[in-house]
Amino acid sequence: MSKSIKLELSPKWDEIEMIRNKSSQFLESRGLSKEMVQAFIMVISELAENSIKYGNFRSPGDKVLIEILVGANNVIAEVTNPIDQS
Numbered sequence: 061m062s063k064s065i066k067l068e069l070s071p072k073w074d075e076i077e078m079i080r081n082k083s084s085q086f087l088e089s090r091g092l093s094k095e096m097v098q099a100f101i102m103v104i105s106e107l108a109e110n111s112i113k114y115g116n117f118r119s120p121g122d123k124v125l126i127e128i129l130v131g132a133n134n135v136i137a138e139v140t141n142p143i144d145q146s
Contacts, residue, residue: 063090064129069108071117071124071141079108083128090130100135104128107139115141 065086069075083104087097104126111124125140 063131064127067126067128068123069112069126071112071115071122073109073112076105076108076112079126080105083126086128087130087135092130092135096135100128100137104137104139107137111139111141116144117142 065082067079067082069079080101084097084101087100088094092100108124108126115122115124122142125138127136127138129136129138
C-alpha cells in the first residue's frame, strides 16, 4: 500500500471538495483515526484554498499540486502553487 499520494487541482473552488474526498480516503486507508483524518483534511483544505487564492495562475495548465506522505510517526502535506516571479 502506498505511503503517499499526489493530487492536482485546477485553481477552481469547486475542486476543493474532490481534494477533501481523495485525501480522506487515502488517510483512512492508512489506518488513521477518524479524528486525525478530520484534522488533516482541515489543514489540507486550508492550504489548497490559500494556494488557489494567492497563486499566480497565468496559463490554463497551471495547477495546485498536493502531496501527502504518511510516515510511521507523522503525516506531511505539501501544497505547491505557481507564484509571481517579480
